[in-house]
Amino acid sequence: MNRAKVNQNINLDDYNDIWIIGEQVDGKIHPVTLELIGEGKKLASKIDKRVVLVIVGFEIDKEVEQLLNYEVDEIYYIEDVSLKEFSTDGYSKAISDLILDKKPEIVLVGATSFGRDIGPRIAAKIGTGLVADCTKLDIDEEDGKILQTRPAFGGNLMATIICPNNRPQMATVRPGVMEKSNFSKEIIGKITKINPKLAASDFRTKLIDRYDPVQKKVNLRDAKIVVSGGRGLKDADGFKLIQRLADVLGGEVGSSRASVDLGWIESDHQVGQTGSTVKPDLYIACGISGAIQHQAGMVDSKYIIAINKDPNAPIFEVCDYGIVGDLFEVIPELIESIEEKQI
Ligand SMILES: Cc1cc2nc3c(=O)[nH]c(=O)nc-3n(C[C@H](O)[C@H](O)[C@H](O)COP(=O)(O)OP(=O)(O)OC[C@H]3O[C@@H](n4cnc5c(N)ncnc54)[C@H](O)[C@@H]3O)c2cc1C
Numbered sequence: 001m002n003r004a005k006v007n008q009n010i011n012l013d014d015y016n017d018i019w020i021i022g023e024q025v026d027g028k029i030h031p032v033t034l035e036l037i038g039e040g041k042k043l044a045s046k047i048d049k050r051v052v053l054v055i056v057g058f059e060i061d062k063e064v065e066q067l068l069n070y071e072v073d074e075i076y077y078i079e080d081v082s083l084k085e086f087s088t089d090g091y092s093k094a095i096s097d098l099i100l101d102k103k104p105e106i107v108l109v110g111a112t113s114f115g116r117d118i119g120p121r122i123a124a125k126i127g128t129g130l131v132a133d134c135t136k137l138d139i140d141e142e143d144g145k146i147l148q149t150r151p152a153f154g155g156n157l158m159a160t161i162i163c164p165n166n167r168p169q170m171a172t173v174r175p176g177v178m179e180k181s182n183f184s185k186e187i188i189g190k191i192t193k194i195n196p197k198l199a200a201s202d203f204r205t206k207l208i209d210r211y212d213p214v215q216k217k218v219n220l221r222d223a224k225i226v227v228s229g230g231r232g233l234k235d236a237d238g239f240k241l242i243q244r245l246a247d248v249l250g251g252e253v254g255s256s257r258a259s260v261d262l263g264w265i266e267s268d269h270q271v272g273q274t275g276s277t278v279k280p281d282l283y284i285a286c287g288i289s290g291a292i293q294h295q296a297g298m299v300d301s302k303y304i305i306a307i308n309k310d311p312n313a314p315i316f317e318v319c320d321y322g323i324v325g326d327l328f329e330v331i332p333e334l335i336e337s338i339e340e341k342q343i
Pocket residue numbers: 154155229230231232233255256257258259270271272273274275276286287288289290291292293294297307308309310313325326327328
């Protein structure tokens with residue numbers, strides 16, 4: 001591998017391993033952790049590196065042990081009573097210290113609230129760059145540089161960014177985009193416990209109370225069928241029609257950002273660059289023009305059906321089946337014929 005000493009303080013050859021910063025609350029592992037392991041393994045196979053998972057918490061040994069079933073080479077389990085609950089200061093210091101000690105080549109964090117909080121803090125503490133909200137990662141096999149792709153300029157173009165002079169190369173990665181690592185009965189890795197050096201003065205905040213949010217009603221990421229509505233619905237009542245179609249198909253209701261901005265539906269339902277990324281078997285876009293920012297969240301669906309009265313709407317460029325027509329006529333007919341078949 002052709003690698004130079006590019007920074008007087010850094011010798012790139014000192015850096016090894018691909019690290020995944022895992023995410024857990026009360027031992028419950030966030031799905032993005034498995035997605036990052038899957039992606040880390042893909043990158044590792046191209047440059048012959050180890051995949052190491054970092055998990056921070058307290059008394060979650062059983063849950064950490066189960067993560068060995070996802071074919072990681074090693075797990076660094078940073079355990080301390082002060083890290084039982086998430087703390088921006090505590091978590092970022094403990095992880096930064098470990099990075100400075102072990103020198104990973106690549107560090108991946110989920111672009112979740114957790115990762116968006118600690119990712120940039122860790123990057124600043126250890127003096128490297130961070131590419132936020134990546135939707136695609138690859139490796140330049142010549143020099144091992146990670147090619148980090150993310151939407152730029154409001155999603156109108158995709159930028160591929162490299163980090164040539166500093167290590168580790170850090171990225172936050174959008175949840176729901178990468179393939180999860182498969183469960184394997186065979187265990188190849190081991191767990192190494194890390195006792196972080198943390199003092200009370202390292203924590204600037206104190207947890208006083210915790211309110212768990214009400215469970216979200218919509219689960220777009222795991223849905224097999226998503227029926228989405230856009231500005232073409234004309235008003236909030238239009239979503240009743242979308243809900244009926246979703247119900248007869250056993251699917252979830254999605255939306256464009258325009259519908260959310262107009263206050264017709266809650267933001268949990270938004271699909272797209274600033275909403276959820278979905279990959280259902282069937283995505284039905286109703287009265288949605290198909291702006292690039294909407295496509296960013298649904299274009300990988302297995303089958304896409306679009307209903308739009310404008311034959312030139314961009315959504316027709318990405319759909320498998322397009323129906324040019326008024327959704328208020330097309331959807332009731334669709335519901336009727338599906339119901340007839342179900343009897
Ligand atoms: C930084 C940034 C991030 C963004 N993130 C997102 C995002 O995450 N998700 C997202 O969706 N957008 C996002 N947007 C907004 C995006 O650019 C579009 O403005 C939005 O997707 C448009 O929503 P829409 O298709 O519902 O509305 P419109 O573009 O207004 O389209 C409405 C469509 O309905 C059709 N229509 C009207 N009446 C009928 C009818 N009776 N029957 C059938 N069809 C009909 C029209 O022909 C039209 O094509 C983002 C924009 C920016 C700048």
